Amino acid sequence: MHKLxxxxxxILLFSAPVAWAQSTPPDTTGQSNQSVQKPQTETEQLxxxxxxxxxxxxxxxxxxxxxxxxxQEQPAAADTQAKVKELDQxxxxxxxxxxLSKVRFGGDYRFEAHSIKGTVPAxxxxxxxxxxxxxxxxxxxxxGRPPMSVNEINNAVATHYGDYKYFTDNMTFDKLKxxxxxxxxxxxxxxxxMLMPSTFVPTYKADNKILYTNRFRxxxxxxxxxxxxxxxxxxxxxxxxxxxxxxxxxxxxxxxxVDGTTAGVPSGDMIRVERAYFTWNKIGGSNFFLSIGRRPxxxxxxxxxxxxxxxxxxPSGALINYxxxxxxxxxxxxxxxxxxxxxxxxYESGFGNGDLLKRPEDxxxxxxxxxxxLDLWTTDKSLVQLTIARAFDVTDGFNGLVVLPNNxxxxxxxxxxxxxxxxxxxxxxxxxxxxxxxxxxxxxxxVFGSLNYxxxxxxxxxxxxxxxGSDPFETPVNHNxxxxxxxxxxxxxxxxxxxxxxxxxxxxxxWFNFAQAEDDIISPKTNTRGDVFETxxxxxxxxxxxxxxxxxxxxxxxxGSGWHVGSPKLLDSNPILGFPTxxxxxxxxxxxxxxx
Numbered sequence: 294m295h296k297l298x299x300x301x302x303x304i305l306l307f308s309a310p311v312a313w314a315q316s317t318p319p320d321t322t323g324q325s326n327q328s329v330q331k332p333q334t335e336t337e338q339l340x341x342x343x344x345x346x347x348x349x350x351x352x353x354x355x356x357x358x359x360x361x362x363x364x365q366e367q368p369a370a371a372d373t374q375a376k377v378k379e380l381d382q383x384x385x386x387x388x389x390x391x392x393l394s395k396v397r398f399g400g401d402y403r404f405e406a407h408s409i410k411g412t413v414p415a416x417x418x419x420x421x422x423x424x425x426x427x428x429x430x431x432x433x434x435x436x437g438r439p440p441m442s443v444n445e446i447n448n449a450v451a452t453h454y455g456d457y458k459y460f461t462d463n464m465t466f467d468k469l470k471x472x473x474x475x476x477x478x479x480x481x482x483x484x485x486x487m488l489m490p491s492t493f494v495p496t497y498k499a500d501n502k503i504l505y506t507n508r509f510r511x512x513x514x515x516x517x518x519x520x521x522x523x524x525x526x527x528x529x530x531x532x533x534x535x536x537x538x539x540x541x542x543x544x545x546x547x548x549x550x551v552d553g554t555t556a557g558v559p560s561g562d563m564i565r566v567e568r569a570y571f572t573w574n575k576i577g578g579s580n581f582f583l584s585i586g587r588r589p590x591x592x593x594x595x596x597x598x599x600x601x602x603x604x605x606x607x608p609s610g611a612l613i614n615y616x617x618x619x620x621x622x623x624x625x626x627x628x629x630x631x632x633x634x635x636x637x638x639x640y641e642s643g644f645g646n647g648d649l650l651k652r653p654e655d656x657x658x659x660x661x662x663x664x665x666x667l668d669l670w671t672t673d674k675s676l677v678q679l680t681i682a683r684a685f686d687v688t689d690g691f692n693g694l695v696v697l698p699n700n701x702x703x704x705x706x707x708x709x710x711x712x713x714x715x716x717x718x719x720x721x722x723x724x725x726x727x728x729x730x731x732x733x734x735x736x737x738x739x740v741f742g743s744l745n746y747x748x749x750x751x752x753x754x755x756x757x758x759x760x761x762g763s764d765p766f767e768t769p770v771n772h773n774x775x776x777x778x779x780x781x782x783x784x785x786x787x788x789x790x791x792x793x794x795x796x797x798x799x800x801x802x803x804w805f806n807f808a809q810a811e812d813d814i815i816s817p818k819t820n821t822r823g824d825v826f827e828t829x830x831x832x833x834x835x836x837x838x839x840x841x842x843x844x845x846x847x848x849x850x851x852x853g854s855g856w857h858v859g860s861p862k863l864l865d866s867n868p869i870l871g872f873p874t875x876x877x878x879x880x881x882x883x884x885x886x887x888x889x
Contacts, residue, residue, distance in 0.1 A: 400511040400526075401888040407506070407814055411499040411847075411878035414864045419871035421492040422485075424704025429484060430472055431460050439484070443491050461703045466718075466757045466765070469702070473766055493867075499875065505533035506559055506814065510567070520575045524589075526568040528556035530812070536561035539712050541696040544872025545816050546809045546855035549715070551693035553615040553639070557591065557810025567591070567616060580625040587618050588637065591810050594676060594730050595741040596819075598782050600886075601792060601831045601839060607633060608666055609680040611743040611778050611798075611819050612728045615807040617662065629670050637662040639684070640691050646716050658686040658720050674734040684724040684807075688717030689756040689858055701871075702757050721761045722751035722769070724857065726806065737786065739794075743778040747805050749857070759859040762803050767860060774803035778819065790833040799824050802850075805857045815847065815878055816854065822861060823850035841884040849875050 425446065432440045432449035435456075440446045450457045476484065508530040515523045538561040540548040547558045556567035570586025591614050592605030606614075607621065619637030626632060640660035642648060648656055664682030671677075696710045728745035751761035751769030760769035780796035800822045811817035818825040829843040851861035852874050862868030864876050 395516055397514045398511065399514075399889060400509070401886060402510075403508045403884060403886045405506045405508075405814075405882055405884045407501070407504040407880055407882050409499075409501040409504065409815060409878065409880045411815070411875045413494075413497050413499050413873045414876035415496045415867050416494055416864075416870045416873070417489050417867065418492040418494050419869045420699045420701075420704045422488055422704070422869060423702075423871075424699075425488045425492070426473075426484070427461065427464065427469070427703045428457070429488070430469075431457050434460075439480075443488065461700075461705065464703060466702060469757075470755075470766060489869075494873075496876075499873075499878075504814065507531060507533070508812075517571075521571065521573050523571045524568065525566065525570075527564050528567040529562060529564050530556060530559050531561050532559045535559070536563075538563060539694045539696055541698060541710060542872070544870075544874055546820070547814070547816055549690075549693050549695050551691040551715075551809070553617055553691065553807070554809045556616065557614070557812050559814075582623050582625070583620070584623075585620040587616065588621070588635075590615060590617055590637075594678060595732055595743060595778070595780065596811070598739060598741065598780060598794060599796065599827065599829055599843075601833075601841070604676075608635070608664075608682075609678060609728045609730050609743065609745070610808070610811070611730065611745050611776065611806065612680055612726050613682065613807045614809075614811040614817065614819070616810055619662065629672055631668045631671075633666045633668075635662070635664050635666060635682070640688055640717060642717075646692070657688060657717060660688055660691075660720075661685045664726070676730060676732040678730040680726070680728050680730075682726040684726070686720040687722060687724050687761065687857065689719055689721055689758050690715055690717050692716060719754050719756045720752065721754055721756075721858070722749070724749055724761070724805075737784045739782040739784070741778075741780050743776075745776045745778070745806065747774045747776075747803070749773070749803060749805070756858070761857055762860060764860045772803040774801045774805060776800040776804045776806065776819065792831045794827075794829050794831075796827045797825070800854070802861050805855075809855060813845070814882075815845075815875070815880055818845065818847070820855040821847060821849060822852075822854045824848045837888045839884075839886040839888075841882075841886065843880075843882040843884065845880045845882075847875060847878040849877070 425443065428446045428450050429440055431453075432446045435449045435453055436445070440449065473481070508528065510529075511527045513523075513525045513527075517523060539550060540558075542548050547554075550558065550560055556565045566587060568587050568589050570584050570588060572582065572584040574582045576583060589606050590608055591610075592600075592602070593608050593610035593614065594604050596610030596614065597604050617637040617639055619635065621633050621635050623631055623633035638659060638661055640657075642657040642659050646657070662682060662684050664680065667679045669677040669679060693715045694712055695715050696712055697707060698710055699706055725748035726746070728743060730741065730743045732739070732741040749761040749772045751763065751771070753769055754760060755763060755765050755767065755769060757765055759765050760767070762772040763769040776798060778796070778798040780794060782792055782794035785791040785793075798819055798821065800820065802822060804820070804822055806820050808817040808819045811819060818827065825848070826846045827843065829841060831839055831841045833839050849864055852864060852868060852870055853859050853861045854874070859871070862870065864874070
């Protein structure tokens with residue numbers, strides 16, 4: 294259209310002078326110059342107007358061309374945008390698939406069948422004795438004099454039961470401790486001589502003919518970049534027929550679920566996060582590395598031999614087999630040596646424990662762990678490892694869930710046991726740990742030795758559970774303990790498919806370690822105050838399917854194995870035990886382990 298208009302203007306431009314010439318009269322004498330000059334001026338004006346109109350036409354043509362081009366480009370732009378979006382989706386999917394392909398999955402499933410035989414030594418029931426002491430204090434208020442017999446105590450409580458409930462509801466450990474302090478040692482001895490005979494418990498068996506467990510663990514490893522990676526392990530560990538998640542407390546450390554044992558003792562069909570941490574290697578091109586998260590602090594050497602596994606954790610398993618959150622900052626001293634500084638937090642007092650409901654002087658301090666781990670020399674055949682650690686402001690326990698059959702303060706039976714949240718009540722002091730591990734392969738033999746030390750450094754405080762190495766009404770003092778652990782394993786000449794091993798460990802009277810996540814179903818063997826013998830046979834049906842037969846024999850010498858509170862009692866002396874403990878126990882286990 295604009296080309297047609299432009300053509301008409303061109304025709305008009307060239308036809309205008311011709312028309313003007315045809316309309317001009319012939320020249321006459323005397324008027325020729327004037328008559329010719331005027332038409333020339335009009336022609337110039339006309340040409341100027343035509344030129345202006347042509348410029349306007351050119352501008353209109355450019356605008357029309359731009360509009361047509363825009364109309365033509367709009368579908369192309371929409372098509373291009375759709376293609377870009379499709380390409381972005383394809384690239385995003387490819388990146389996602391590529392990232393997922395970098396995540397390495399693995400894990401294992403373990404089935405175990407246990408047969409347990411045990412004996413509980415003759416002892417005096419500490420909870421029953423505690424209950425009679427509280428009732429005696431109430432009876433003295435009723436009678437106005439010390440009671441003369443257990444029957445008189447029980448009659449006073451029965452006839453004034455409402456008052457007794459009010460008395461116990463307002464009872465605190467401080468009040469109980471103050472009241473006991475008002476008794477002279479002679480009066481206390483006289484009272485205990487009257488009460489103890491009725492609390493005596495003779496030796497009895499503690500057998501479980503068959504106990505089935507299954508454990509499933511899923512391991513994830515994801516490299517983020519050349520020097521950064523994320524590692525995690527999820528775990529489910531349960532007894533056949535039980536997914537309650539909380540056990541009834543029986544005095545063993547495996548019957549109390551705390552943060553450090555959620556995946557180490559059977560709790561139910563819940564998936565727990567046993568490990569989750571990132572690792573940053575070669576920081577700034579150096580030999581330093583950093584790792585933060587839920588630590589790989591279980592199954593450390595030399596605990597891996599008995600399960601025919603590679604080293605599963607950083608610290609010595611004889612000292613620390615316990616889940617905790619923290620960090621590791623390390624340095625590779627060389628190809629075969631590495632030093633690690635480790636830090637962890639075992640109890641956070643300022644969150645979830647009613648901290649704002651307490652006055653500042655009543656609030657607890659956090660429990661911190663710090664230590665060093667030196668792999669002095671490590672190869673495929675040898676390991677020399679040194680571990681030192683210190684626990685600061687240790688409390689009388691850690692946050693956890695438990696079903697208590699008795700009130701630990703009054704000793705009264707809990708009529709309808711319910712799940713309770715256990716919260717620590719006092720900081721008791723510090724604890725020092727140290728150990729050395731030596732392992733070596735000689736031909737078909739793997740041998741190891743481990744020597745370990747613990748130092749209890751109380752601050753003088755006790756709770757109703759006791760102090761560091763002391764009973765509730767004692768004054769805590771420093772104590773030291775040790776544990777030795779040795780073993781040997783022989784690999785038969787059938788491509789190392791079959792292996793037989795023997796292990797022995799001995800713990801002293803005040804021995805304690807953080808090994809509550811060690812999943813020996815009776816109790817962690819490395820925290821035994823006494824002797825443990827273990828022999829086993831493993832056979833690989835194929836590289837990822839293992840059958841194991843295991844026999845363990847526990848010979849406890851002192852009470853309190855696995856606990857840092859309370860005074861150890863010689864089990865051959867009819868001791869007072871707050872909760873029963875094994876004197877001797879033996880367990881036969883058949884395991885089937887699949888790894889993927």
